[in-house]
Amino acid sequence: MSRRSRKRHTRKRLVGKDFFPGSVPGILTVDFESPRPAIRVLAYGPDAWIEEDVSSVGSLPEYLRKWPVTWIQVTGLGDAQILQEIGILFNLHRLALEDVVSNNQRGKFEPYEDHLFLVGHIPKDEEPFETEQLSIFIGKNYVLTFQERSGDGVGVIRERIREKRGRIRNMGADYLGYALLDSMIDHYLPILETLDTRLEELEDEIFERPTDEGRSKIHDLKRELRTLRKAVWPLPDVVEMLMKDDFPSLTETTRVYLRDCHDHIVHITELIEIFEDQASDLMDLYLSSVSARMNDVMKVLTVIATIFIPLTFIAGIYGMNFNTEISSWNMPELDWYWGYPFALGLMVAVAGMLLLFFKRRRWL
Amino acid sequence: MSRRSRKRHTRKRLVGKDFFPGSVPGILTVDFESPRPAIRVLAYGPDAWIEEDVSSVGSLPEYLRKWPVTWIQVTGLGDAQILQEIGILFNLHRLALEDVVSNNQRGKFEPYEDHLFLVGHIPKDEEPFETEQLSIFIGKNYVLTFQERSGDGVGVIRERIREKRGRIRNMGADYLGYALLDSMIDHYLPILETLDTRLEELEDEIFERPTDEGRSKIHDLKRELRTLRKAVWPLPDVVEMLMKDDFPSLTETTRVYLRDCHDHIVHITELIEIFEDQASDLMDLYLSSVSARMNDVMKVLTVIATIFIPLTFIAGIYGMNFNTEISSWNMPELDWYWGYPFALGLMVAVAGMLLLFFKRRRWL
Amino acid sequence: MSRRSRKRHTRKRLVGKDFFPGSVPGILTVDFESPRPAIRVLAYGPDAWIEEDVSSVGSLPEYLRKWPVTWIQVTGLGDAQILQEIGILFNLHRLALEDVVSNNQRGKFEPYEDHLFLVGHIPKDEEPFETEQLSIFIGKNYVLTFQERSGDGVGVIRERIREKRGRIRNMGADYLGYALLDSMIDHYLPILETLDTRLEELEDEIFERPTDEGRSKIHDLKRELRTLRKAVWPLPDVVEMLMKDDFPSLTETTRVYLRDCHDHIVHITELIEIFEDQASDLMDLYLSSVSARMNDVMKVLTVIATIFIPLTFIAGIYGMNFNTEISSWNMPELDWYWGYPFALGLMVAVAGMLLLFFKRRRWL
Amino acid sequence: MSRRSRKRHTRKRLVGKDFFPGSVPGILTVDFESPRPAIRVLAYGPDAWIEEDVSSVGSLPEYLRKWPVTWIQVTGLGDAQILQEIGILFNLHRLALEDVVSNNQRGKFEPYEDHLFLVGHIPKDEEPFETEQLSIFIGKNYVLTFQERSGDGVGVIRERIREKRGRIRNMGADYLGYALLDSMIDHYLPILETLDTRLEELEDEIFERPTDEGRSKIHDLKRELRTLRKAVWPLPDVVEMLMKDDFPSLTETTRVYLRDCHDHIVHITELIEIFEDQASDLMDLYLSSVSARMNDVMKVLTVIATIFIPLTFIAGIYGMNFNTEISSWNMPELDWYWGYPFALGLMVAVAGMLLLFFKRRRWL
C-alpha cells in the first residue's frame, strides 16, 4: 500500500458532509462526484420473483401492492431529486435521508413510526481495506437499501432469493433486512482472515529478521485495525437495538436469527481487540528483536576491540625510540636475544587472559 | 506555535473565577478585561424577521411580546450590572449567571423551571486551537446566548434565519436552541480535519526522517488533543440530558434532531480517541525510527572500527624497534625479501575474514 | 512448539464456517474432514444404568421413554444427514444445530422453549494448548452433547455415573448438564497449573540469564494466554445466564451448584488476568535484565578501552622519529638515562589516575 | 522538598488509628500528640451574630435554643473526654466520632437520623502539599465541624457570616454546611493552578535541557498528583449522596447550590486526570529528549573516531620498520621523493570519502 493512496482514502472517510458548520440539517447536499442513483427492484413471494431496473420512482408503488416483499436497491447517491422523491414515497425522515447521502455516517439504528433505519459499513473487496456505507430501511413489506457504488456486498442475498436457497422466500421483509445485515457482518470475516494471516506471517518474518520494512508493516496493520474497529464498533449496539425494538412487523423468528447475528458481530469485535493486542505484542517483539540483534553486534565487536587495544599498546611500547645505547635502562628488551618472541608471548598472554575473563563473565 | 503563547492560553483557561476560595457563590465577579456586553436581538416568525442592536435591557420585553421567537445575543461579559438586569428580566438563577460569567465552566446542562441552561465551548478560528464559552438559555419563546467575544460561531444560524434556509423560521425557540448547539458541535469538524491532515503529514515526515522537530510536533499535537478532549468530553452528556428533559416547549420534532446531534458529538469523541491512539502510535513510530537510524549508524561505524583495529595492531607489531641484528629471533620479517608484501597480505587476509564473518552473521 | 504447527491451529480456530459471506443461515454446511457422527447413549436412574453405542437415530426415543435421564453423546460432526435427524427428533433450532457444526463458535447460552443450549470449549490434553468445542443441549429428561473428537473431557462424568459417585444418579438431567459444564471448567485448571509453573520457571531462567530463547518463550506464553482468555471469556456470562434462566426443569438444588461453578469460572478468569499481568512483567524483567547485562558489558569494556587509549598515545609520542641530533628540543627524553623508566612511570601514573577517577564516580 | 520530610508525612497519612487490628470499633483512641480541643461558637441569624470561645460543652445548648443557626467549630482532637461529651450532646454515633478522631479517614458521607455526617480533606497552605481532615455534622439548626489544627480553610466562611456577604445569613444550617463543603473544594484550586504552572515550567525546562533534576521533579509531581487524587477521589460521591439525601432540613435551594458544587468537584477530578496524563507525557518527553541528546553526542563522537581510525592505520603502516635496503618490495614508498606528501594525500582522500559517505547517509 503506497503512502499516497492511504492518505487519500483516510481523508475521504473522516465524516459526512452534513457534518460541517453551515450545513442546514435536513437539507440534502449530495456529492456530485457520486454516480446518479439507479433503482433496481427485486420483488418476491414464496412462489415467484421478479427482478427489474426501474427508471422512475413512480413505478415503485405497483410492486409494493403486488408482491409480498419488495426490495428496492438504490445504487449511487448523486442526485438529490430522485432521493427526495423516494423519501416522500416511503415517508423517510429528512435526517435519515441526509444520513444516507452523507456516506460516512457512523453505524446507527433509528426506529421511525413506519420503518426501521439502519446504517452500517460493508467492506469493499479491494486492497487496502476500505468500506462502503450501506443504509437499510425496513418497512412492513419492503426493504430499501442505499449504496454509493454497486458492490457485491448484497449480491449473495439476491442469489439466495432467486434460487430459493434457505427460507428467505417464505419470510417477510424483516427477514430480508436481517439477511442483509447478516451478510454485511459476514463480509468482515475474509478481512479478519487476511489480517490473521498477515499477523502470522509478520510474526515469522520478524522472528527471523527484524527489518525496517517489518516495522512499517506493523504500523500499517495497526492503522488498518483502527479503521476496522471504527467501522465495526457501533454494529453490536445497532443489532442489539434492532433486536429489542418493538416494531410490529419484526417477527419472533427473525429475532432469534438476530440473536445469532449479534453473537457474530460480538465475536468479530472481540477478534479485532485480540488482533490489536497481537499487533502491539508484535511491535514489542520487533523492538526487542532489534535491540537483541544490536546487542549481539555490539558485544562481539566491542570484545574484539577490547582485546586488541592492550595488544596495540604493547606494540606501541616497543615502537618507542628511546636510545638504548645511552643506558641499560632504556628498553633493554629491544636488545634481548629473545626480545621479539617475548613481546609476542606477552601479547598472547594478555589476549588469553582477557578472553578467559570474558568467558567467565559469560560475555561470549 | 511558540512556547510562550501556549503557556499563556493554558493558564487562562484552567478554571473560572467563581471557583476560587473566598468567592461567594451566586455573587457575580466579572472579569474587567472582558468587553462590555453588547445586546443584539434577532426576532423572527415564519413570515418576517427583525435584527437590531439594543442598548438597554428594558427594551427587550417588547420583542418577546411581538415575535414568535426572539434570540437575544449578548457579547461581552465585562459589566455585572447589565448581566444582572438580564438575569432579573429572564428570572435566571444566580449560579447560572455566575457560570455564564466565569467563562471557563465545564460544559453542562441544567434544567430550571422556566428555561433550560446549556454551557458549551465553540472553537475559535485562530491557531493554535482555542475555545470560547457559549452559554445558551432556552425559554418558551426566546433563546438567550452569552459569549465573551463575537466569534462567527453562530453567524451561520443568523444567516439561515435571515434567508429562511431550512425549516428554522417555522419552528420554535427549542429548534433555535438545537440549531445553536448543532452549529457549535459542527465547528469542531474543521479542527478534526486539520488534525487529521497534520497527523498524516507528521507520519510521512517521521517515516522519512525522524527529527527533533517532529518529536516536538507530536508532543504539541497530543497536547492539543488533550485540550480538545477536555472541551468536547461533557457534550454528549449535555445533549443526552437535553434530549431526555421533559421541558414542555421542547417538541418531539426537535428531539429527533437532537438524536442526530447526539450521534455527531459521539462520533467526534470517538474520532478524538482514535486520534489520540494515532498520536501515541506516532510517538512509538518516532522512537523506533530514531533507534533504527541510530542502530544503522552505530553498526556501520563499529564495523569499520572493528576491521581497522586488528590491522593497526599488525602495523604496530612491525613498528617495534627490536634489534634484528642481535638474533634471528628478533623480527626476522623485517629483513625478509617479501616482508612488506607479507605484512600487507596478512592485513588484507584479516580484514577479509572479518568481513566474511560479519556478512555471515548478517551484520552488513 | 514449532512455528509451523502454531500457525496451522490458529488459522483453523478463527471462526466457524457458517460465518462466511454467502453461507445461508440455518443450512448445515458440515466439514467433511470431520469424522462421521457416532452416537453413544448412557441412560441411568438411581438404581441402574445402561451404556450403548447406537447406530440409528430412530432407536433413541426408547431410551428417553424408559430411563429417568438419558445422555446422548454425539462424537464427530461430519454428516449433515444424521445431525439433522437428531435435530428433528429433539426439535433443535436450525441456528443451534449450525452452531454445533461450526465448531469454533464463541461460548454462548441460548434458551429455547423445551431445552437449553450451551456452547463451551474444553481444552485438549495435548500440547500446545488447543480447545475443542462442546455443545450441550439440556432437555427435560435428556442431555445431548456434541463434540468433534472423543476427548476425555467428559469421561470423568461417565465414570461418576457408572460408579454412582456423588449424587449424580439421584438427580435429573439438569444436574448432568451442570456436571458437564463443571467438568469443562475444571479442565482449565491443569492448564493454569502448567502455565503457573512455566511462568515461575521462566522467571527464574530470565533472572539467571536473559536469553533470546527466554524472550521467545514469553512471547509464546502471552499468545497462549490470549487464546485461553478468548476461550474462557464468554463462560462466566454463560453460567450466569443459565443460573438465572427460569427453565422449569432446572431445580433449585442445581442452581446452588451452578453458583459454585460460577465462582470457579470467575476465579479462572481472574487468574488468567493475573497471569497476563505476570507475563507482561516478565517481558519488562527480560528487557531490563538484558539492558542491565549489556550495560555491565559495555561499562567494563569501555573502561578498559579508555585506560589504554591515553597509554597508547604516550607510547605513540615516543615512537615519533624527530631528529634528536638537530636540537636538544627534539625529544630529549629519548636520550635521557632514565627515559624508558620515566615513560613507563608516566603510563602507570595516568592509568592509576583514571582508575581512581572511575572508582570515585562508582563506575567500577 | 527534602526526601526525609516527604517520607514522614506519607507515613502519617496512610490510615487512621481505628484501623489497626486489635482496636475496638466504637472506642475512641485519640492521638495524644494532637492539641486539646478548643470550641468556638459562631451563632447567627439574619440580623445579628455572636462569636465566642466556649470552655465547657455544657454551655452549648443555650446557643442552639437562642439562635437560628449555630456553628460549633472544634479544633484539636487530643482529648477523648470532651469529644465524647459533644458526642452525647449531639447524639453522634460512636463510629462517626471515631472517624472524626482517626484523622485520616477516607472522604465519606453518612446519613444519620437527626444529622448528616461528612468527611473531607482540606489542603493546607504549606508546601509540600498536605491535607487536613475536616469533619462536618449538619443538624437541623447547627453545624458541627472538627479539625485537628486551626487552618484558614474555613476562615472565609466565618468572614462571610460576619460581614453578611452573599445570602448565608438568611439561610439555614444546611446552607452553612454547603458553604463549608464548597469552600473546602475551592481550596483545591490554587493547588491545581500551582501544579499547572509547575507542569508548564517543567515542560519548558525539559525541552531546553533534560537534566537529572528535571526527572526527579517529574517524579515528585506524579507523586503529589497521586496524593491529590487520593484526597479528591471520594468527594464527587460524597456531594452526590448529600444532594440525593432526603434529610428533611435540606432545602431545595441548597440542593441547587450543591449541584454547582458537584460540577466543580467533577471538574477538579477531570483536571487531575489530565494533569496525570500530562505528567506521563512529560516523562516520555524527558526520556526521548535524553536519548535524542545522547544519540547526538554518540553520533558526532563516533564519526570522529571512525574517520581517524583508518588514518591512524595508514600512519601505522608507514611506521613499520621493514628493511628497505634488502629488497625494493619492502616499503619502497619510504624512499620515494614524494613519499610523505603521498601518504598525507592518501589520508586526506580516505577522510574525504568517509565524510562524503556519512553526508550521503545523512549521518552528519
Place this chain on the structure above:
Amino acid sequence: MSRRSRKRHTRKRLVGKDFFPGSVPGILTVDFESPRPAIRVLAYGPDAWIEEDVSSVGSLPEYLRKWPVTWIQVTGLGDAQILQEIGILFNLHRLALEDVVSNNQRGKFEPYEDHLFLVGHIPKDEEPFETEQLSIFIGKNYVLTFQERSGDGVGVIRERIREKRGRIRNMGADYLGYALLDSMIDHYLPILETLDTRLEELEDEIFERPTDEGRSKIHDLKRELRTLRKAVWPLPDVVEMLMKDDFPSLTETTRVYLRDCHDHIVHITELIEIFEDQASDLMDLYLSSVSARMNDVMKVLTVIATIFIPLTFIAGIYGMNFNTEISSWNMPELDWYWGYPFALGLMVAVAGMLLLFFKRRRWL
C-alpha cells in the same frame, strides 16, 4: 525472600483441590497434610463467658442451648469425618463445607436459609506475605469459624470477649461475625504499612544508586502486591452483599458497623491500587536512573576516547619512517629545530579545540 520458597507457596495457593477435573462436587477431599481439626468453644453472654476445648462434636449442642452466643472455632482441616459431623449438626451445605476444606477458595459470601457463609483470607504474620483462609458461618446464636492453622488472626476478638471490651458481650452472633470480618480486614493494615515503608526505602535507594538488587526488589514488590490484590479484591463485594442481605438475625446496629467495615476495605483496595501505581513508577524510575547513569559513563568515556584518537593519529604521523634524506618533502618536520615542540603544540591545540567544541555543545 529466596526464589525457592516463593515458588513453593505460589504453587500451593493457586486453587483449591475441589477444583480439579474428576473431583466430585460436594464430596470432601481433605488435605491429609493439614492438621487434625481441634474444636475450641467460647460461649458468652453479657455477664459471663466460658472457654473450653471440645473433643467431640456431640457436646456442642449443649453450649448452643445454654449461652446467648457460642463461637465454635475449628482449627485444622485434616479429617473429613469430624468436619462432616459438624456439617450435619449445623446443617451446612456440602458445597460450603467443600469450600471450607479447599483452603484456597476465592473470597465469597453465600446466604443459606439458616446461616450466612463467608470466606476471606487473613494475612499471616510471617514474611513473605502469605494468607490463610478464614471461613465464617454466622447462625442465629452461633458463629462457626474454620482455619487451617491457629493464627493469631482472631485472638484479639477472643480477648475482647474475655475482658468485655467494647460492646461485644452485649451483642448477638451477628456482631461477633462482624467483629471477625473487621479484625480480618484490619490485619491487612500492618502489611500495607510495611509495603509503604518498603516502597519509600526502595525509592530512596534507587534514587541514590540504581542496582540490580533494587530492580529485583521492585519485581518482588509488584508480585506481592498482585498476591495481595488477589486476596483483597473479592472482599468489598463480600461485605456489601452481607450488608444488604435480609438475614433475620442481622440487626440494624450491626449493619451500621458493617458500613464502616466496608469503608475500610474499600480504602485498602484503593491503597493497593495506589501502591501498584507507585511500584510501576518506581520501575520507570529505576530504568531511567540506570540509563541516566549509563549515559553519564558513556559520555565521559567517549569524550576521553575522542580527544585522544586525533592526538594518537598525530603521534602516528611522526612515527612514520619516510626517508628524510631523499627529499625535503619527506617529513621535514622531523629535522626542524622546534619539530618536537611543534608536534606537542599541535596536539595541545587539537585537544583544546575538541574540548571547546564539547563545552559549547554542553556535552561536558
